[in-house]
Amino acid sequence: MANYKPLIPTLVxxxxxxxxxxxxxxxxxxxxFVLFYVAIGQALNIFLGFTGYxxxxxxxxLGVGAYGMGVALKYYTYLGVGAIVLGVILAVFFALLxxxxxxxxALRLRGAYFAIATIGVNExxxxxxxxxxxxxxxxxxxxxxxxxKAFGSEFANYLSTFVADVFLIAIVVISGIVTIYILNxxxxxxxxxxxxxxxxxxxMGINVTKYKLIAFIISSVIAALxxxxxxxxxxxxxxxxxxxxxxxxxxxxxxxxxxxxxxxLGPLIGGIIYGVLKYxxxxxxxxxxxxxxxxxxxxxxxxxxxxxxxxxxxxLRYTSVFEYVM
Amino acid sequence: xxxxxxEGVTKRFGGLVAVDHVDLEVERGEALGIxxxxxxxxxxxYNLISGVYIPDEGKIYFEGKDITDLPAHERAxxxxxxxxxxxxxxxxxxxxxxxxxxxxxxRAKAGVEEAMEIADEYIKLVGIYExxxxxxxxxxxxxxxxxxxxxxxxxxxxxxxxxxxxxGMNPKDIGRIIELIRRVKEEENIAVVSMVExxxxxxxKFAERVIVMHQGKKLIEGETRxxxxxxxxxxxxxxxxxx
Amino acid sequence: MIxxxxxxxxxxxxxxxxxYGLATMGLSLIFGVLRIVNVGHGAFIMIxxxxxxxxxxxxxxxxxxxxxxxxxxxxxxxxxxFYSVIKRLVDAPELSTLLATFAIGLLIEEAAKVAxxxxxxGYSWDIGSLSLPFTTIPLTKILAFVSSVVIAAxxxxxxxxxxxxxAVRAVVxxxxxxxxxxxxVNRIFALSFSLGIGLTVLSGVLVxxxxxxxxxxxxxxxxxLKAFVIAVLGGLASPWGAFYAGFIFGLLENGSYTLLxxxxxxxxxxxxxxxxxxxxxxxxxxxxxxxLGGE
Numbered sequence: 077m078a079n080y081k082p083l084i085p086t087l088v089x090x091x092x093x094x095x096x097x098x099x100x101x102x103x104x105x106x107x108x109f110v111l112f113y114v115a116i117g118q119a120l121n122i123f124l125g126f127t128g129y130x131x132x133x134x135x136x137x138l139g140v141g142a143y144g145m146g147v148a149l150k151y152y153t154y155l156g157v158g159a160i161v162l163g164v165i166l167a168v169f170f171a172l173l174x175x176x177x178x179x180x181x182a183l184r185l186r187g188a189y190f191a192i193a194t195i196g197v198n199e200x201x202x203x204x205x206x207x208x209x210x211x212x213x214x215x216x217x218x219x220x221x222x223x224x225k226a227f228g229s230e231f232a233n234y235l236s237t238f239v240a241d242v243f244l245i246a247i248v249v250i251s252g253i254v255t256i257y258i259l260n261x262x263x264x265x266x267x268x269x270x271x272x273x274x275x276x277x278x279x280m281g282i283n284v285t286k287y288k289l290i291a292f293i294i295s296s297v298i299a300a301l302x303x304x305x306x307x308x309x310x311x312x313x314x315x316x317x318x319x320x321x322x323x324x325x326x327x328x329x330x331x332x333x334x335x336x337x338x339x340x341l342g343p344l345i346g347g348i349i350y351g352v353l354k355y356x357x358x359x360x361x362x363x364x365x366x367x368x369x370x371x372x373x374x375x376x377x378x379x380x381x382x383x384x385x386x387x388x389x390x391x392l393r394y395t396s397v398f399e400y401v402m
Numbered sequence: 403x404x405x406x407x408x409e410g411v412t413k414r415f416g417g418l419v420a421v422d423h424v425d426l427e428v429e430r431g432e433a434l435g436i437x438x439x440x441x442x443x444x445x446x447x448y449n450l451i452s453g454v455y456i457p458d459e460g461k462i463y464f465e466g467k468d469i470t471d472l473p474a475h476e477r478a479x480x481x482x483x484x485x486x487x488x489x490x491x492x493x494x495x496x497x498x499x500x501x502x503x504x505x506x507x508x509r510a511k512a513g514v515e516e517a518m519e520i521a522d523e524y525i526k527l528v529g530i531y532e533x534x535x536x537x538x539x540x541x542x543x544x545x546x547x548x549x550x551x552x553x554x555x556x557x558x559x560x561x562x563x564x565x566x567x568x569x570g571m572n573p574k575d576i577g578r579i580i581e582l583i584r585r586v587k588e589e590e591n592i593a594v595v596s597m598v599e600x601x602x603x604x605x606x607k608f609a610e611r612v613i614v615m616h617q618g619k620k621l622i623e624g625e626t627r628x629x630x631x632x633x634x635x636x637x638x639x640x641x642x643x644x645x
Numbered sequence: 646m647i648x649x650x651x652x653x654x655x656x657x658x659x660x661x662x663x664x665y666g667l668a669t670m671g672l673s674l675i676f677g678v679l680r681i682v683n684v685g686h687g688a689f690i691m692i693x694x695x696x697x698x699x700x701x702x703x704x705x706x707x708x709x710x711x712x713x714x715x716x717x718x719x720x721x722x723x724x725x726x727f728y729s730v731i732k733r734l735v736d737a738p739e740l741s742t743l744l745a746t747f748a749i750g751l752l753i754e755e756a757a758k759v760a761x762x763x764x765x766x767g768y769s770w771d772i773g774s775l776s777l778p779f780t781t782i783p784l785t786k787i788l789a790f791v792s793s794v795v796i797a798a799x800x801x802x803x804x805x806x807x808x809x810x811x812a813v814r815a816v817v818x819x820x821x822x823x824x825x826x827x828x829x830v831n832r833i834f835a836l837s838f839s840l841g842i843g844l845t846v847l848s849g850v851l852v853x854x855x856x857x858x859x860x861x862x863x864x865x866x867x868x869x870l871k872a873f874v875i876a877v878l879g880g881l882a883s884p885w886g887a888f889y890a891g892f893i894f895g896l897l898e899n900g901s902y903t904l905l906x907x908x909x910x911x912x913x914x915x916x917x918x919x920x921x922x923x924x925x926x927x928x929x930x931x932x933x934x935x936x937l938g939g940e
Contacts, residue, residue: 078514128740132747133683181926187681187739189877193925195684196870200922262514265503272554279452281507281557298428320904326751329744335741367759377745378733379561 082402114347117331123295125338133197139319140170141300146314171300202320216315243305334385411460412428422618435609481560489546508557653780658899663793666891671845677882678837685750687865693849719846759809767858881900
């Protein structure tokens, strides 16, 4: 019964995107920009889409991942390339810490309580870092000088372009594969059941807290790796007001809901649409981003909750193409 | 062999005592009926047995093991399955997927492939095989009830709690379903407890033993015909001879 | 010295708690009747705060008078939001209402930013103060406290003594049962939602009576978190529990400032969110259904 066919259009789209970026002059940056949004959408989807729970503090996972890498590169540069490996480990470690702390307490409860518990998380962490002046406090971590000194200009540049980008691409592909793996296995069915009717799921033998936590941890770890690569490695700085900004949470939510929550292709399509629109329109409307996103989210939630892929699935239900859309 | 044992089980909601010091025993493979009007505590009793509620007082034993504080999902693994009076399908999943979920996470703990096969078996058994790929939310109420039954059976339970399963069915279907349950019960040695409010004929055809609930307490229990004709029961049900 | 400071902090905490309690009642009312968690709660408090500010700065209207003005604004806002968005989501899955109320709050904040900028503003309304042995309290704060208690009492009486209030309580208990009794449940939803928003906006005025500075379009977020901690503490569906819980929260919050201030090098105000959040986690850990009321 396992259906991995939807992986085909998915991988095809990934390939097309990368090809456009590599082959068409000047398109590499826009493509990476779009892939960032696909990535944060895919990571959030593993939790929001599969459990139906909202993590309003989502950006905090991106942020702690960014700090993980930032701390490693700033304070452990003497490890050389090992510092990057340490950065990955720290990013994952921080994500595990945060998701277990929040999830361990709040996921035992109903969706609304969990959503409430996550609301202040990103702000709270930001204030903690700034208030207690950890890791540079509100001045953040600036890496460009450190990296150049440690690795030489050329390699430092290589790190924040090629390596950061390849890292992000790898995350996109891997999270897509993780998504379809979940959809086809027991964990996916457990999540579907608890999403539809948590009490009925319990009576069927599903340990709902365990599965919610697993989805939350996977989503969080991937998000942290995105922060570590697309932010820290790429931009060579980490500012608390940037990496804990709620805007990213809202964007990710819109991407998941627009594309289709709980599907494989959903966040990919949502990320592409949103990324493209943002890239070409942000010149016209700087700073108004949230003002546009907010009503957009309302419209999607009220009129169009199943998202684009959800709608497409409905239309293609009895056709032969249906197997390729998930 | 005693499968399920309740000792002095009590559940209160605010000032209301929904279940009042109830003692109950279910033997392996037996067919037990629980009868009582709405508000007599039947549903709460089911919720206590399946783990949706934890009792305020008393103990619950399953196969000799104390499960009083055990969460619902672990009771399912031990072999307790139930249906709901108003079916609770996983709407966006197909019938087959719904039933397979029962097989995956019930006592059987099957893998996805195996679960789908088990699901097909039970879907055929209850007679909705042609609906197997239909989204569960699109089913008629009767079809949903049958799917609930298949889903509960796919969990390979030792104890099956049926909640008003037959309410709203026509006599032909009732007869067919009772036959079906009886057959599965024999084949798989499942103890089946069936809860009804007023389908007395069905209960007499099905249950060897019956417990009558009234205002949270166990009013009387015994062999089906005797109990249903007992003056106390007749009084509680407004004086109508039922058998 | 410490004892005096602590006593002063506790008094302030209790007074502030009254305001917090009223601010949370709207949240609990909306959840109790509609089973919807208004994630955008703080944005409405911000609207109330700005109402007090603009009325005072532009028209020299005393903040106390802004209270009914804010109530009317809140009722109107709640009415519009209910009929345009909330009504369609009454039976939707929880995720939808969480996202929708979140987006509504966000929209209000961003629209306010466009209209009023993102600067911090404040006003000062000095009507004297009350001298106590261990501290001096501005009368504005006492006014805020008294207003909260009076308004909460009025709301309570309305629920207990009027027919409409009884209808709302019926819907909270049993939606279908109320419908069968002939209560127009949809109208009750609209009324309760509007009233909930009205109370919330109104409490924004009271908040500024207590803290007349630091008013800005993003101030709501902090209050959303506090309101939720209070609501969970008092039982998410119980407006009365929320009021009492507000006191406890006010006391704890102010008490923690004193204690945190004792740690050298730590800026207590920067850590307030962290403290609120820590409290929330602890409460959720111990008793998720609230320590005072029930759900």
